[in-house]
Amino acid sequence: LGGGSVIDSAKIMALSIASGYDGWEIMNHKAKPTASLPVVCVLTLAATGTEMNGAAVVQDHQTGKKIGYVTDLAFPVESFLDPAFTVSVPKNYTAYGIVDLIAHALEAYFGEGEPPVIDQITFDIIKDAMQWGPKLLNDLDNVELRANIMLDATLALNGLTRYGKKNGDWAVHGLGHEISLLFDTAHGATLSIGYIAWLQLQKDRIPERIIKLGENVFGVHTVDETIAALRKFFQSINSPVQLSEDGIGIDQRQKIIDQMHKNGVSGMHHSLSQQDRETIVDFML
Amino acid sequence: LGGGSVIDSAKIMALSIASGYDGWEIMNHKAKPTASLPVVCVLTLAATGTEMNGAAVVQDHQTGKKIGYVTDLAFPVESFLDPAFTVSVPKNYTAYGIVDLIAHALEAYFGEGEPPVIDQITFDIIKDAMQWGPKLLNDLDNVELRANIMLDATLALNGLTRYGKKNGDWAVHGLGHEISLLFDTAHGATLSIGYIAWLQLQKDRIPERIIKLGENVFGVHTVDETIAALRKFFQSINSPVQLSEDGIGIDQRQKIIDQMHKNGVSGMHHSLSQQDRETIVDFML
Structure with a gap:
């Protein structure tokens, strides 16, 4: 329970x-x-x-x-x-839940293997969460909207988004866990910060995948527009996109890098080097 | 096996x-x-x-x-x-498999309950099958195309398209089984014939659902255009849309109606009356 x-x-x-x-x-x-x-x-x-x-x-x-x-x-x-059991979840944690499910879908999408129908289904889950999520945040007692988000959350990590694929990526969840450990930041909040930074790191390495996401989810056509659109969505539901929004400043830079290094934050498909970890922390700050 | x-x-x-x-x-x-x-x-x-x-x-x-x-x-x-195990399936039965999976998706779509994300996922499965199916029929040894269709077929009836719904409809599968019993018609062939007839029967009863299907799958905006587009797709892959194409004529009308009546072909959400069964047989002939 x-x-x-x-x-x-x-x-x-x-x-x-x-x-x-x-x-x-x-x-x-x-x-x-x-x-x-x-x-x-x-x-x-x-x-x-x-x-x-x-x-x-x-x-x-x-x-x-x-x-x-x-x-x-x-x-x-x-x-x-039962979505009625979630109506007492406050606005910020409802938003973090939406971020978490979108991040799960993205971890799967950026994993290894690209079966076309699974890509499309993954986009559907993200789009559904983006469609109903903001409405729910303005109407927290609405059980029907709660039900839509609840179904999206289950679909995002019940194996469906991984069918026909070898793995997901999970680097952002990995680094998010380290942030939560260090600063007790809410899990969803670490993911909105982390995914924007991770996409910035990967933008010249996997532009086709990022653009496919942008075209299907946001109707945009470049890597930068895709990252900007996702960032704007996270901001629209008041989930942070920089560590500074949670009061975590440049003075914590080395501590975060060391923590990521100690626990070997990497990702299953697009591995992170030590240099990558430093770069991603700079993007997050 | x-x-x-x-x-x-x-x-x-x-x-x-x-x-x-x-x-x-x-x-x-x-x-x-x-x-x-x-x-x-x-x-x-x-x-x-x-x-x-x-x-x-x-x-x-x-x-x-x-x-x-x-x-x-x-x-x-x-x-x-393993899609390689399906490359020896001949062209007509490959097409009937595509019809079968689309029919499974439609049975779910026309069932009771309309969770938005599941509607979208159902459309994606149908669209994916319509995108890769015709290519596969012109390239039967292509294992990648076989894999796409294989995944679509599993997704269409593994419970996913029913999440958040009370049931599917299944009237068309019911009547298709009766046609197969009477005339040994291939299962998929009965479904392409049956779904066009069933949609004609239901067109004034559930126009919104049919139009939503048409808009999302075919990019059309009326009930008649939706039915015409689905009919055209089935014809394009050489799956029959009338019983006469399989040599079953008007002289079999009463026999089919009696068989449907005997076994109580109906549907779980949009039940068929005896008059409906007669009408649907007339549409099929």
Whole structure:
């Protein structure tokens, strides 16, 4: 009963109890569980997609790591998605949920493999979230709008956007986790900041993919227009696009770079070099 | 190892063996299985979607019925989808597979409930099949085009197009099964004939839904233009749109009506009256 962190923790606990291994041993791949207690989800935040996948992300304050773990064993046996359970989510976290689902779709889109129908479906999920999200933010009690966003969030990370592909990218989620660890910044907020910076880094490397996104989602035709349009959307729902908006200044530059380096933030398809990490931090500041 | 009928038969046999019930008792809901042997699919025909759902349709020549059965127990434990396994499918059956997957998408679209993102995804599946299908028919050995159609076929009936909806419609599949039973017409061929007739029957009852389909898939703006565009597409891939193209004439009219009546062809959302069945047969002839 909860949002992503709560359900993800429940998944790891269910694996831990059923297998007799310590949860962190499982998360760190030191022990491989072969069983899980059944997990039943009642979702109270539309964002994570955890309600329909076998993934869990948990934060360890002791070691300063926020890591993910994926296993079919952790797939919930049932998930109850009633949009009425999300009407009490405040405006800013509703917006962060919208950013999170869009970021999930983008991680898949920038992964390896480009099946045409899956690209189109991914654009549909992003466009649907962009269509109904701002309306919802002005009408937070509207259960129908909540339902649309809830469905988008599930579709963005239930495996659909990865069909016919080898992997997603996930560099932005990786760096977002580091920002959250360092400054307790909301997960969605780190993603709106991170994706704009990541696109700026990648703009000369994968212009065709960025332009295809721009043409299909925003009706624009260049890399710069695409990045500007996404940035404008995030700003329109009051999710930050620079770290400075959250009070994080240039004095934190080295700390962020070191943290990213320590935990090896990279990405599964478009790997980041150490120089890339420095560049992306400069774009975020 | 096979197409829809083969895999569907395997599903029912697996239920029958594991539960000890006769397969037809299960199909006719006289016995409810509580277990199944694991079913592993190697798909050799892109059309049915059975590789990723718990449904099975089997034809009983003795009783003159072609009926469906759905249970989570029949969900395959693994399905191997290698488009190279479908390159030997001849041109006409490749076309019928494309019709079948489009018909699956339409059955979902005309069902109960209209979540916006699912409508859009359904349109994308249809558009993708319409984009790559004709190219494939002129290049039957092209594995990449085979892969696109294979993915479309799975997406059209793996539950995705039904998310957030109460049901699909399935009247056209129902009447198509009766035509196949009577005349051994290929399943896909009955669907191209059936959908054009069904849309003509429904055109004054659900014009908004038909126009939404036309605008998003064909870029047209009226009910008649939508039906004409779909008819033209089916004709372009040489799938019949009238029974007469398969040599079935007006002399068979009463026989078809009686058969539809006997097996209660109706539809789950837009039910058909006896008068509707007669009208639809007249449209098909």
